[in-house]
Amino acid sequence: MTVSNLDTGTQTAIRRQKRLLKNHESLTSLFQLAADVFVAATLLFLLTWIKLESFPPAYRVLTVIAAFSLWFIYSSRGVYRQSSSCLRGCIRLSGAWGILMLLLLLIGFVTKTSEIFSREILLIWAVSVLIFQNISFCIVSYLSKKYKESFGHHLPVIIVGTGSVAQHLVSSLNKNRWLPDKVIGCVRSLDNDDTVSVANVDVLGGLESIRELIKKHDIRRIYIALPMRASEQIEGVNIDLLDENVDVIWAPDIFALNLLNHSVREVAGVPLISLNESPLTSSKASMVLKDVMDRTIAAVALCMLAPLMLWVAYKVKRSSPGPVFFKQDRHGWDGKVIKVWKFRSMKLHDEAHGEVQQATKEDPRITDIGRLIRRTSIDELPQLINVLQGSMSLVGPRPHAVAHNNYYSDKINAYLARHRIKPGMTGLAQINGYRGETETIDKMEKRVEYDLSYINNWSLFLDVKILIKTPISLFSKEIY
Structure with missing residues (x-):
């Protein structure tokens, strides 16, 4: 029987038995991975033996966890991607090793086992493994390049x-x-x-x-x-x-197409191309790390900024009748309505016909202390409470008022796609000058463009970069 004589359903069943998405891993990549695992395990054993003259069970468990984590993180981060230069490869490798170290620190903190280990051993191990792995990576890359130049076709x-x-x-x-x-x-x-x-x-x-x-x-x-x-x-x-x-x-x-966090995967032999997918559903492990980082930093920041926030609360209460905090309905993750906390910077007033009017220069509704805290973004500090609650992140698209979303959703393409991730206290748009009032459609379009770029290129490193640049950006534009 030939294939042409088979019915369509049978042909489809035959085709589905073979995987359409294949893992293409070169022998060079596998060798580099094995070498890096060997380097990490061997150095930990040698350093421990030199210091303690033994290899206790806790260090054996650490070796196993580090080896499996190294395999997973290095593979997912594309450390052995061979299309780039040796320098770029070393940068990727160093970043992946840094993530592994942070993961081990987090595990030690959660399990309360960090005191078992010698800090001297772990510090020397972290630095020496990084050095030896980079040397190994460059040597293997060089030999592989020479082999391909000499014998490749x-x-x-x-x-x-x-x-x-x-x-x-x-x-x-x-x-x-x-x-x-x-x-x-x-x-x-x-x-x-x-x-x-x-x-x-x-x-x-x-x-x-x-x-x-x-x-x-x-x-x-x-x-x-x-x-x-x-x-x-x-x-x-x-x-x-x-x-x-x-x-x-x-x-x-x-x-x-207008893509959002696109990816390719397979289900039962069928290739699936995600054209529009939330990073929260496609990368659970990374988002857990982001959530841990958000809540940890928010808790520490609230403790450190408590004196300043108490002083601001006192000044707001004295500025005009009304509550200290202003809670506004805004759209959060997946479009759910959340209460966003802010220090009240305006006198109490009623919005006409339920509309939300953005603050403008010389706005008579703004109090004296309100003008100061808005210009310095101190009025946003209570949103650290939102971060602790889990309704917001430190970094992400800024949440807009519900009325603003209803207005812009029909005027800007893919506007509501910015809700596919948690809103943030600061974001990529804000550090690039698009904070405060958006007087024109063009300015809001540019803000949305940065928000979608953040979603498509999200990483913990990008979050850290934005957090570092945020204080500098506060002086780049006068906010009303």
Whole structure:
């Protein structure tokens, strides 16, 4: 029985039995991972033996935890990604080792076992492992590079398409010394223009001449880089080349879409492309670390800033009749309405028809102390309580009033997508000058653009960077 005689359902079942998403790990990466685990375990054993003349059970447990954590963190952080330079690789490795150290400190704090270990041993171990791992990484990368230069071979490649994805592929493949792929040219799609070159390679012709080009240039691999609307052409190219001895790889052009934290994964053999997904659902472990960092820093900040907040509370109470705190309904994570705390900076007043009017320069509603705390953002400090409650984060898109969200949601594309993550006391938009009043639609669009960029590129390092830059940004723009 041939495949063509099988019914569609049977063919589908056969295809689903094979994984469509494969883990491509090189021997070099596996060797580097094994070497790093060996370095970490061996150095911990040697340092402990020199200091204690034994290797107690607690250090054995630490070795096992460190080895498994190293494997998981280094793999997830792409430490052994071989398309970049040795320097970038060392930077990634150092960052991943730093995350591992923070994780071990957190485990020691939670389990109250940190006192069991010698601080001298752990400090020397952390520094020495980092040094030896970087040396090992550079040596393996250098030897692998020399091997590929001496014994590697080029694989002639053609790219179908002349759009942005095709240009990116040409540039990336030809610059990547770790891949054998060598792009010799592009092929125009059926509905394309008369483009003659793409990213320093020639356009060799149209789809109608692809078989001739395969024979002429001994092509071994073809990348299809056509937009999703050209699905019929993509299917046609694949069917047409089934009897050719070439690899056919589809690079779907999904980047023309408005993506939010996009990713690719697999369920039961079916590849799933997440075009719009909350980081809170796609990376639970990272978000737990973010939540721990938020609440820890918020608790410490509240203790340190208590005298200042008490003084501000006293001045607010004396400034005009009304409560010390102002609680406003704002949209939080997944659009849920939360109560956001602030020091009251205005006199009590009624909003016309339920609207929320942003404060403006020389606004008569603002009190004297209110003007000071708004300009310095001290009025936002009570939101540390929101962070402790879990309704807000230290860093994230600033929460807007419900009325503002209702107004802008119909005027700005993907405006409400900023609610796919917890709102923050500060954010990427704020350190780039977009804080305070947004007088025009353009300014709010720019703020939303930064918020979506934060969601797409979120990391703990980015949070720390924003927190460090926030005090500096307070002087970059006068807030009313």
